[in-house]
Amino acid sequence: MxxxxxxxxxxxxxxxxxxxxxxxxxxxxxxxxxxxxxxxxxxxxxxxxxxxxxxxxxxxxxxxxxxxxxxxxxxxxxxxxxxxxxxxxxxxxxRLVATPDVTVNVTAFRWSWQFAYPGHDIRILGTPTTEPQLVLPAGETVQINLSSIDVDHAFWIPAFLYKKDAIPGYVNRFDINPDRIGQYWGECAEFCGLQHARMHFTVRVLARDQFARWLASHGKLALR
Ligand SMILES: [Cu+2]
Structure with a gap:
């Protein structure tokens, strides 16, 4: 510390x-x-x-x-x-693993984010006034497929010490292994237009079993 x-x-x-x-x-x-x-x-x-x-x-x-x-x-x-x-x-x-435990398709757009979990019927869509929440498990390998539907954005979570460009027509793929339960913030780190500063989101890292319940509920389980 x-x-x-x-x-x-x-x-x-x-x-x-x-x-x-x-x-x-x-x-x-x-x-x-x-x-x-x-x-x-x-x-x-x-x-x-x-x-x-x-x-x-x-x-x-x-x-x-x-x-x-x-x-x-x-x-x-x-x-x-x-x-x-x-x-x-x-x-x-x-380095990417061949079979990640969880895959999340992250799509940036002017001016928010969508987090989709393929195979689980979960799609979390944000707006410039409603921050979306990315939910991840601790202790597992998460593969992120990052893209954009309009202009260049950048996916940045300071607590992950990681930032990656979201580019239209191209998928940037990377693995992360969250290891600390908690809530973090993220934002767009590439100036993308007038509402760029509103592209905030939160990240919730859950214990593995709680995440499994959240997935099974199709993202409807209330998180406290
Ligand atoms: Cu931006």
């Missing part, structure tokens, strides 16, 4: 969110350590080489070796972190 607050992240509510938070912390603390080291070197140099009454100011010409090392070290750090952490992580997050 303290880590999340200091690095500015919401507490992740999916397995994938925890992976991505780990990556973010690694970058954040690596950056903070490099900053502290660089700042300490600057302070040391200013103090050590300052102009003094008994010594003239030291003026150095360029130093090719130091300059090239100063380029290569940051380059190696960025490339190393990207290829060792971000690249494999993104591949892991993008």
């Amino acid at each position: 303290a880590l999340a607050a200091c690095a500015g992240l919401p507490r992740p509510a999916t397995v994938q969110g925890h992976w991505m938070a780990g990556n973010w912390y690694t970058f954040w603390f690596t950056g903070a350590a490099i900053y502290a080291f660089t700042a300490a070197l600057i302070v040391y140099s200013v103090a050590r080489w300052r102009k003094r009454s008994d010594r003239p100011a030291v003026q150095l010409a360029d130093n090719f070796l130091i300059e090239i090392v100063g380029v290569l070290i940051p380059l190696a750090l960025v490339l190393g972190l990207f290829f060792m952490l971000t690249w494999p992580l993104e591949n892991k997050v993008d």
Whole structure:
């Protein structure tokens, strides 16, 4: 929690969110350590080489070796972190299972969302004044088929640390594994027109058995 607050992240509510938070912390603390080291070197140099009454100011010409090392070290750090952490992580997050436990077709439109559960006769349709609720089970693999019927939108749930474009004529498919029961908020993160700011929705993550009852009731079970 303290880590999340200091690095500015919401507490992740999916397995994938925890992976991505780990990556973010690694970058954040690596950056903070490099900053502290660089700042300490600057302070040391200013103090050590300052102009003094008994010594003239030291003026150095360029130093090719130091300059090239100063380029290569940051380059190696960025490339190393990207290829060792971000690249494999993104591949892991993008991986799809062959048989998800639940599938939800998410359709964006100006200006709300529709959440449909194929095979269960459930269709939750929002309006700009009535936020729809996406209901998901905890501890299961949910596959989302994301699309749009008009213009580009973006499906964003901050607590999932995940955002994906909703593009007309194209289905973006991804898996999420919610792991924390609770209620979260989501919204459109791509400016799509005058009512874009009204494209809010909520996400309800239920325990597996409660979700099964909700599905069996065709989404009519009242959720408290
Ligand atoms: Cu929008």
